[in-house]
């Protein structure tokens with residue numbers, strides 16, 4: 019597709035949309051779909067047709083609007099795309115009322131108040147299109163300034179300039195470790211190799227995190243555009259998206275998006291009339307958390323067991339089939355098009371000194387508003403949990419926020435006023451991770467939580483290296499004894515020794531970070547450990563402490 | 572990539588000793604060339620290194636991380652320390668983990684006195700295991716006419732997998748499952764004796780560090796292993 | 812160097828092998844497509860049997876042990892058949908702290924099956940997942956592919972009971 023053709027397509031789409039006075043957007047991302055948003059969408063379409071309004075009202079499926087727990091969510095927008103009202107919990111039976119309310123009095127019983135902090139305090143870069151465009155139509159992405167950044171790169175910027183812009187933005191990898199993205203791109207760009215690859219890490223293995231899923235389901239073209247720009251900048255011509263098989267809808271939308279992009283010549287050979295070639299393929303995971311680790315992921319794409327290998331060499335030097343390979347996370351790629359459109363300096367103006375831009379967080383657990391929020395880096399943890407998240411429901415008391423999944427830790431109340439960015443979270447012993455935030459209240463036992471994550475690491479360990487394979491198993495056994503009240507002080511000392519061993523000697527990040535949940539809970543909730551060990555009692559009433567007689571037997 | 576590395580000459584320090592090496596050499600091989608011993612378990616001369624046992628970890632000045640000597644290439648100016656108290660402590664604990672993982676009963680083992688795991692325990696001064704033994708219930712496969720596989724003694728070093736795939740070219744062995752449930756298997760986890768791919772060459776028998784694979788008809792202490800693989804690997808050629 | 816052997820004949824005349832065949836050929840019988848091919852086979856048959864694994868190994872020119880190693884590494888692959896219906900309880904963090912363990916316990920109490928097991932009449936398999944990305948609706952349970960959010964034990968039992976009575 020040439021620039022003229024792109025403009026033509028935009029004009030056609032804008033022209034077609036002019037006819038509509040209103041659009042009714044129905045969230046058809048996974049969260050709302052499990053509340054049967056597909057039936058809501060059907061009912062609304064039928065209603066509009068039945069009332070003969072199909073020339074004036076456009077009913078369409080869109081991506082995630084964030085407040086998944088209140089789904090299905092429906093939004094009515096006018097011709098200028100300004101929002102009239104958002105409805106929550108819309109079922110098929112509400113179709114008549116909803117359609118009738120377009121441009122008129124809203125249905126009060128369904129209104130979802132978008133002036134609450136959950137919506138009002140968000141700053142959307144990655145999610146800017148989510149909830150606005152139909153993820154299954156490339157035209158809508160293009161009208162929303164999509165593929166403009168790629169076009170600009172191909173026509174105006176040399177690959178080195180693209181890398182410079184990304185470096186200038188200060189963007190750090192959103193997959194967990196926060197590695198500077200520009201630096202990684204520069205390494206791959208520098209490698210002298212004809213064949214290079216770009217891989218998008220869409221394995222999203224942290225339980226409790228669903229940001230990447232939402233981006234893929236709501237705005238798949240944004241990820242493709244980010245990958246294409248990366249390929250141009252680094253000299254790659256093939257890309258893979260490694261997506262977990264637990265996300266069938268994301269896979270379907272990605273494959274559909276790839277097909278559409280190929281059809282209009284945005285992917286494939288001679289992209290936009292230049293000599294740049296880039297093809298993308300989706301590869302499925304198969305239920306292995308460790309495959310989020312980059313070298314394991316590469317092995318998995320190669321059709322092997324997903325076991326990591328020692329680094330160096332890093333994938334940027336020797337990755338897929340031994341070729342230099344750029345691996346970035348979904349959200350990292352999703353940040354790329356706006357950075358190239360608006361400039362690295364613009365991006366760098368948002369966030370904190372060392373963590374630029376925004377971060378998408380998935381709020382889940384014991385918090386009133388569960389769902390996705392995108393906020394500038396540096397927002398206070400308290401604000402995220404209590405203002406956007408709406409605090410703890412049922413009058414319960416806050417206990418901890420778990421970030422970073424099994425590689426992260428539990429952050430207690432005393433750090434609620436910390437500004438959330440990579441470095442501050444690391445300072446308290448957890449990690450930013452991919453952005454999952456699980457809020458826990460007094461009903462959770464922190465030793466039980468530590469045991470939960472150790473069980474996770476034990477069964478997700480690939481088994482290649484000794485410290486992680488046997489160490490997680492031994493640590494899990496000790497934690498079981500703590501939760502049933504039979505652990506001895508020597509065993510606690512051994513637990514601490516194993517934490518240090520795994521951190522220092524494991525082959526990959528899984529084993530190295532597996533101790534984090536134990537270390538943070540031991541540090542901040544030592545009283546709960548003591549209560550189990552010495553007091554033979556679980557303060558939260560979660561663990562079943564063995565009675566003294568049972569212990570003797 | 573390796574051809575350019577091979578032509579680079581680098582200098583480095585290992586335990587204070589100045590060493591010269593080619594850029595494609597590992598820390599382990601340079602150390603050994605210079606008479607510095609780094610303990611290893613999964614490494615086997617002539618086979619690809621995988622960095623699995625973590626016994627060979629060393630410190631490199633300027634990095635908080637530890638590196639597996641067997642699978643880390645030397646670089647210019649590197650300063651390696653191979654035997655600090657911290658490393659010694661870690662190695663011992665890793666060995667304890669290995670002993671606790673399966674059912675190692677040295678006194679009645681055919682490899683008693685010739686076992687690399689046992690030898691490593693002596694070398695590192697491990698006198699007792701502080702961790703509880705896990706006592707998994709594991710199989711012994713004696714269906715092969717000449718050899719026996721005993722999971723109770725396997726340390727998952729993958730030497731058998733590598734020698735069979737890389738040197739013999741039969742790839743009879745692989746690892747199934749993952750984590751603590753991982754096991755060495757032949758073919759589709761079928762009895763070794765029924766294997767359609769095994770050539771009965773015996774290479775796996777001789778690379779196995781313990782008596783997880785041994786020859787039939789040996790009694791306690793009789794199983795001695797030969798080393799010929801590195802020679803085989805070095806002499807490999809394409810004829811014509 | 813290596814020569815490609817002739818494509819083997821499928822294990823049986825079952826039409827579903829055509830789909831597995833197509834997947835194998837779509838990737839040019841390349842060894843790296845193993846995981847994709849196993850996915851297709853599991854979609855078609857519900858699980859991976861020994862004959863099928865042998866077939867895929869031969870078609871892709873891969874060692875048997877390697878295929879078995881891969882099939883058992885990834886937890887999505889199952890080497891034994893599932894029951895008529897599957898009930899997958901998410902045991903990810905969000906679901907865990909919101910009561911997923913209680914749902915599992917209720918299922919176990921009522922039907923006598925632990926995660927990974929199938930009832931004797933072969934009607935129901937209970938499985939667990941590591942997070943299905945519906946954390947906003949925790950706890951989540953997937954009934955034959957249909958995600959149910961904000962589940963409580965009684966709802967889950969009701970949905971399962973419907974299958975059991977047919």
Ligand SMILES: Cc1cc2nc3c(=O)[nH]c(=O)nc-3n(C[C@H](O)[C@H](O)[C@H](O)COP(=O)(O)O)c2cc1C
Pocket residue numbers: 190191192193194195196197199219220221222223224307308309310311312313345346347348350452526527528
């Ligand atoms: C055990 C483990 C699991 C990981 N899982 C993921 C994941 O699910 N998604 C992801 O993007 N990165 C994951 N990572 C991080 C990746 O290895 C890698 O750093 C990342 O994809 C790089 O992309 P980025 O620079 O854009 O963050 C994981 C790392 C480890 C050690």
Ligand code: SF4
Pocket residue numbers: 308325326478479480481482483484486487524525526527528529530
């Ligand atoms: S740390 Fe764990 S997951 Fe990583 S290589 Fe070692 S055993 Fe495998």
Ligand code: SF4
Pocket residue numbers: 724725726727728729730731732755778779780781783784
């Ligand atoms: S059988 Fe022997 S060689 Fe093979 S993995 Fe086990 S210990 Fe290593």
Ligand code: FES
Pocket residue numbers: 610611612613614621622623624625626627628639640641642
């Ligand atoms: S010898 Fe280096 S990790 Fe085993």
Ligand code: FES
Pocket residue numbers: 225226227901902903904905906907941942943944945946947949950951
């Ligand atoms: S934790 Fe259950 S869906 Fe994520």
